[in-house]
Amino acid sequence: MxxxxxxxxxxTRVDDEIAAIISKYNGSLFYNASANYAVAASVHHEIDGAREGLLNALKGFNGTLYFVSSGTEGDNQALFCSKKRRNANIVISAAEHPAIYNTANALKNSGFELRICPVDSFARVNEAAFAELVDIDTALVSVMHVNNETGGINDIKKLVSIAKRKSPAVIFHSDGVQAFGKVPANLSDLGVDLYTISGHKIGAPKGIAALYVKKGISIAPLLYGGGQESGLRSSTENVSGIMSFAFAAKRAQGxxxxxxxxxxxxxxxxxxxxxxxxxxxxxxxxxxxxxxxxxxxxxxxxxxxxxxxxxxxxxxxxxxxxxxxxxxxxxxxxxxxxxxxxxxxxxxxxxxxxxxxxxxxxxxxxxxxxxxxxxxxx
Structure with missing residues (x-):
């Protein structure tokens, strides 16, 4: 049938254009991008170009992107590895993806107070309740840009403004997995500190995603090893995934x-x-x-x-x-x-x-x- x-x-399905990119970087350009020979350095240069292309799509001119394996990994790194003071609270919405909701509850079990903001019937954050929940002791906020169940769009720029006014040192993360390529996402304008995107929602293969980190934001590795991605995400680079992600993003933007x-x-x-x-x-x-x-x-x-x-x-x-x-x-x-x-x-x-x-x-x-x-x- x-x-x-x-x-x-x-x-989403990987189409012929994306499949050709995957084949290219697992065939003629299969090299480990961290190797020392010239052809590998050329592949590494192409990764840097793909990173720049994705940043341009996000208008993320105030930070950089680190490639990870999935939106879930990016969300986990954003919450677990961002710098947070002890005895602080964390605010999320009631309709967050399990990658955020369950990670936030793990942080709760390690001593953070977890505050959950109510949403309306379209999964949009109640902004008045949000303003009440955030205070000077809020260390981290995570609110998704577009809800994966309903498509509800949160006014991230407004929520960032509220959070930063109530707690100037707060780290604001947004899960942009369902937003990227679907709604305008000007990260420089939104003001987020951390933002997660994923490839397989826009036609790239599963296994490639990225975490945007704003300049000046301190974040630790989730994985340790060879020091790839400036030491923030060790593992051999998924070159075919990265290159197809960049292509899919450019196409989605157009x-x-x-x-x-x-x-x-x-x-x-x-x-x-x-x-x-x-x-x-x-x-x-x-x-x-x-x-x-x-x-x-x-x-x-x-x-x-x-x-x-x-x-x-x-x-x-x-x-x-x-x-x-x-x-x-x-x-x-x-x-x-x-x-x-x-x-x-x-x-x-x-x-x-x-x-x-x-x-x-x-x-x-x-x-x-x-x-x-x-x-x-x-």
Whole structure:
């Protein structure tokens, strides 16, 4: 069966252009970038060019990027390895990705006070509550730029301003994994100290990500070894991943506005058809990132609908693909879903999706809902 894929917030397909880059740097240019011979030095120079390209895409002119293996690793390094004074508090949002939520709880177990900021039904931070939670003893804040469940966009620039006013020495980290390539991200303007991005959400392969570190911010290694990445991330450089990440980022930057308009049109088609269903709650609105469209049924479980759609050739999500059952319970509670909490469906678009596919998905959603509502109890 040929599947029509609508779970691009989970991961994306490596296309022929990216595959050719991967092949090149594992074939003719396979060299270890840290070796001493000239051809290896040439590869290392290309890594520096890729780093510069990614920084330009982020407009991160006040810092640099360190390559890591995943968004989860970048988030862990940001929280564990940033300089924090003891007996301080950490503030995160209630809807953070498990890579942040679980890491913050590990820090709590080592003596930090953890403060969790409430969010609205679209996973956007309650800014008034945030201002109350941050104080002079706040050492670290981590708030995601775009929520992976709903596409909710946080006003990071405003939150940074609030945090720095209340605690001038605070380190502000933002998980930008779902934002990068989807929404404008001018890091110099946002004012963040640390920012995580990941390749496989924009067409690069799994296994490559990066952590942005602002100039003047002290951060320790998470991995020790050969001293690659200026000593902050030891391990042989993933050259093919780095080069394909830079290519995918440049492409995403060039296509962003066009794709955003296309994705908005996709969501409108889905919402128009789903209006036939009475018991539905929308978790994405026009202020959310266009690539994610999430809703919840009251009478049909999301997992049941997911498998019904899979049986007719559609792959969709039910929330974060990077989380356990416990996380699936945490996020609906944070969003205040109540009786809709088991019925979440997340549809996330990619550059290869077509309007014809979306129209077929919309019809399949309504058709399967009408069947399942008769037979599936809670």
């Amino acid at each position: 040929k599947y029509r894929y609508f779970d691009c917030a989970a991961t 296509e962003r506005q066009e794709l955003e308009e296309r994705y908005r049109a996709f969501s409108n088609v889905l919402k128009d058809r789903l209006s036939e269903i009475e018991e539905i709650q929308y978790l994405s609105d026009e202020k959310c990132s266009a690539h994610i469209f999430t809703f919840a049924f009251k009478s049909v479980r999301g997992e049941v609908m997911q498998h019904a759609l899979e049986s007719v050739g559609f792959l969709v999500g039910t929330g974060s693909a990077c989380s356990s059952t416990r996380a699936h319970e945490r996020i609906p509670k944070a969003l205040g879903l109540k009786e809709y909490s088991d019925g979440v469906i997340r549809i996330s678009f990619g550059r290869e999706n077509t309007m014809e596919e979306v129209q077929e998905l919309a019809a399949a959603l309504v058709e399967n809902y009408n069947v399942l509502k008769k037979y599936v109890g809670r």
